[in-house]
Amino acid sequence: MTPTRETTDRAPAGVVIEDLHKAYGDNEVLKGIDMTVEPGEVVCLIGASGSGKSTLLRCVNRLEDPNRGTITVGTHEATHADVDLDAMRREIGMVFQQFNLFPHLSVLDNCTITPRRVLRQSRSAAEQEAMTQLRRVGLEELAQRRPDQLSGGQQQRVAIARALTMRPKLMLFDEPTSALDPETVGDVLAIMRDLAGGGMTMIVVTHEMGFAREVADRVVFLDRGRVMEEGPAAQVIADPQQPRTRDFLRRVLNPTQVDLED
Amino acid sequence: MALTTRDRARLSLGIQAGVFAVVVIALIVVIDWEAIRLSFFDVAAVAPMFPEILTVGLVNTLSYTAVGFALGLAGGMVLALMKLSSFPVYRWLATVYIEFFRGIPAILVFLALGFGVAIAFGWNLTSLQIAGSALGLVASAYIAETLRAGLQAVPKGQMEAARALGMPAWRAMVTIQIPQALRIVMPPLTNEAILLTKDSSLIFVVGLTAGAGELTKFGRDGINMYQAGLTPLVAAGACYLIITVPLSLLARRMERRTPAKK
Numbered sequence: 060m061t062p063t064r065e066t067t068d069r070a071p072a073g074v075v076i077e078d079l080h081k082a083y084g085d086n087e088v089l090k091g092i093d094m095t096v097e098p099g100e101v102v103c104l105i106g107a108s109g110s111g112k113s114t115l116l117r118c119v120n121r122l123e124d125p126n127r128g129t130i131t132v133g134t135h136e137a138t139h140a141d142v143d144l145d146a147m148r149r150e151i152g153m154v155f156q157q158f159n160l161f162p163h164l165s166v167l168d169n170c171t172i173t174p175r176r177v178l179r180q181s182r183s184a185a186e187q188e189a190m191t192q193l194r195r196v197g198l199e200e201l202a203q204r205r206p207d208q209l210s211g212g213q214q215q216r217v218a219i220a221r222a223l224t225m226r227p228k229l230m231l232f233d234e235p236t237s238a239l240d241p242e243t244v245g246d247v248l249a250i251m252r253d254l255a256g257g258g259m260t261m262i263v264v265t266h267e268m269g270f271a272r273e274v275a276d277r278v279v280f281l282d283r284g285r286v287m288e289e290g291p292a293a294q295v296i297a298d299p300q301q302p303r304t305r306d307f308l309r310r311v312l313n314p315t316q317v318d319l320e321d
Numbered sequence: 322m323a324l325t326t327r328d329r330a331r332l333s334l335g336i337q338a339g340v341f342a343v344v345v346i347a348l349i350v351v352i353d354w355e356a357i358r359l360s361f362f363d364v365a366a367v368a369p370m371f372p373e374i375l376t377v378g379l380v381n382t383l384s385y386t387a388v389g390f391a392l393g394l395a396g397g398m399v400l401a402l403m404k405l406s407s408f409p410v411y412r413w414l415a416t417v418y419i420e421f422f423r424g425i426p427a428i429l430v431f432l433a434l435g436f437g438v439a440i441a442f443g444w445n446l447t448s449l450q451i452a453g454s455a456l457g458l459v460a461s462a463y464i465a466e467t468l469r470a471g472l473q474a475v476p477k478g479q480m481e482a483a484r485a486l487g488m489p490a491w492r493a494m495v496t497i498q499i500p501q502a503l504r505i506v507m508p509p510l511t512n513e514a515i516l517l518t519k520d521s522s523l524i525f526v527v528g529l530t531a532g533a534g535e536l537t538k539f540g541r542d543g544i545n546m547y548q549a550g551l552t553p554l555v556a557a558g559a560c561y562l563i564i565t566v567p568l569s570l571l572a573r574r575m576e577r578r579t580p581a582k583k
Contacts, residue, residue: 122481149487159482163500173486176496218482225486 071260072133072150072228073098074119079128081114088114089125090284101261103271103292106281107307112264115281116231119262120151133228149177152222156234158214160206160221166193167202170221178225185224192220196250212243219250230254232263248274268311272296280304360550367552370543377532378539379560384449385521385535386564389456390514396457397464398499404469415465422462428523430455435527448533452524456517463516467509471502511572515565536560 074096081089088111096102104112117123119130121137121144130137135147161169170189174180180188193199196216206214215235222230232251236244248270255261255274265271271278275292280301288301299305324332403415422430434451438444446454475498483493503510522537529538536557543553 120485122485145487145489147487148485151485153482153485155478155482157476157478159476159478161479161482161497161501163504172496173483173488176492177486177488222486 069150069226069228071098071258073100073260074229074262075129075131076115076119077129079115079118079125079130081111081118081123081125088284089118092128092281092284092286094279094286094289096260096262098260099258100276101255101259101263101274102277102279103275104262104264104279104281105266105268105271105307105311106287109283110281111284112281113233116233116262116264119229119231120148120153122153145177149225150228152219152225152227152230154215154218154222154230154232154235156237158206158211158218158238160214160218162206164206165202166198166204166206166209166217169206169217170224173221174224188224189220192223193217195223195253196220197246210243211239212246215239215243215247216250219247219254223254227259229260229262232261232265234264234266236265236267266311268296268308280307282307361552361555363547363549363552366547366549367543367556369547370539370553370556374536374539374556374560378534378536378557379563381448381533381535382518382521382561383564385452385456385524386514386518388449388453389460389517389521392453392457393460393464393513393517394510396461397468400461400465401468401472402494404465405472419462419465422459423466427455427459427520428526430458431523431526435524448524448527448529451527452521452535455523456520459520460513460517463513464510467506467513468502471506472498474505475501508572508576511568511575515568515572518564518568519561 074094076092076094079089079092080087092111092115094102094115104115106112114123118125119132119137121142125138128138132147132151135150136142137147160166161172164172167186167189170192171180171182171185174185174188175182178185190199190202193202196219198213198216198220201209201213201217206217209217219235235251236247239247244267248267251261251263251270252274263271263275272292277289278292278295279289280287280295280299280303282303288295288299288304295304296308299308400415400418403411404419406412406415431451434446434455438446479497479501480493483497484490488496521535524535525538525541529535534542540554540557543549543556544551547553
């Protein structure tokens with residue numbers, strides 16, 4: 060008898076970013092980013108809106124084309140002219156703020172369409188893997204539903220399961236809880252925490268400082284297209300060294316506090 | 322004396338009903354109903370039109386329309402993708418085609434295929450080939466614009482999610498974007514089918530062989546064959562309605578069912 064298929068994921072990949080620049084016309088969004096993520100490390104990208112954190116994340120799987128600099132994901136040189144983008148992206152899962160589930164497909168088909176059509180898996184193999192991942196996010200009983208019949212939090216959990224069916228070596232999260240009702244945020248964060256505990260390499264753009272402090276190995280604070288400060292999560296959040304980091308954290312952690320100093 | 326809003330609404334309704342009643346009574350008294358019946362509804366005289374008007378005329382109208390619509394859908398999809406292409410020559414060619422065939426009367430296309438092609442190339446096309454390709458050429462132009470709008474109405478995140486999973490661009494187009502676009506444009510496509518059904522009557526300008534006659538041909542011939550006034554045309558018109566009214570109801574139902582966009 061064959062053993063039940065391994066539930067652990069493939070060996071996680073690291074990411075090396077060097078001197079990354081990105082501009083839209085005259086608007087320079089990234090002004091030379093250097094950043095390394097070790098295999099299995101969880102890094103949270105924080106910063107004000109417009110600081111470039113989402114753009115940086117989207118450069119990693121080349122949804123955005125950087126103007127200059129290099130990115131290496133595992134063995135793939137993401138910025139090399141000859142890179143097989145599709146092959147690279149199959150190893151990188153991405154979770155979007157707006158979930159982006161395919162509305163014309165059932166939850167199960169959302170999870171099986173790429174393994175079947177791109178990896179050429181059989182329907183039964185793809186469905187078995189999909190059910191495993193849906194169980195992991197606690198939604199196997201909703202497999203036959205349509206995305207629009209699910210709450211936002213449930214949709215985001217399906218989106219995570221969908222990404223995991225490709226057995227990625229790296230997961231990118233672009234503000235995964237920002238579009239959610241407050242009561243469903245916890246479920247999504249719990250799955251991400253679980254994933255981090257399993258050794259997945261994760262880059263997470265987030266405003267959830269509690270999650271960053273608890274789960275992230277490292278926090279990188281971006282400010283106007285540059286890395287302003289980085290370090291162990293607890294240290295950066297509890298004891299920021301840069302005035303701009305302090306300023307940002309004060310605003311995020313006490314959103315209702317009236318700013319009397321300026 | 323001041324009228325309340327409700328009084329005024331009642332008064333308005335009463336006046337409209339009164340005018341209606343007067344007109345109806347006048348028509349009943351004035352009109353020679355027997356003449357109307359003999360000119361338009363002389364069912365007994367046109368009885369010999371049946372069942373051929375259905376088994377031949379209706380069937381031919383349906384097959385000309387179906388072939389034209391199928392070609393139009395295929396051609397329209399190619400043109401829509403050309404219009405959205407990053408290669409400017411494709412965009413330009415598609416625009417020229419669309420503007421040309423939307424700008425000229427469909428009857429010219431029928432004449433070109435019915436007479437022009439025979440003279441220029443010596444091809445002897447059947448009625449089905451002429452009608453199908455003429456309708457297909459014209460419908461392609463209209464359907465292209467409809468499909469382009471549908472493809473653009475699919476949220477950008479859908480393509481991003483598909484590409485992030487590692488689908489090649491063509492696969493994401495076929496599996497994710499086109500199915501959603503088709504769903505969005507179902508109501509206007511149904512309306513296009515209604516227009517085509519009626520335009521199939523234009524085939525009569527190039528002459529039809531026995532057995533190839535469609536509804537309009539039956540109606541026209543019937544005027545000469547039976548002393549029944551306009552009744553044959555009424556019969557042909559009723560047959561068109563058998564096709565178009567259900568399509569119209571279908572389109573309206575689909576429009577209602579289309580969920581509101583977020």
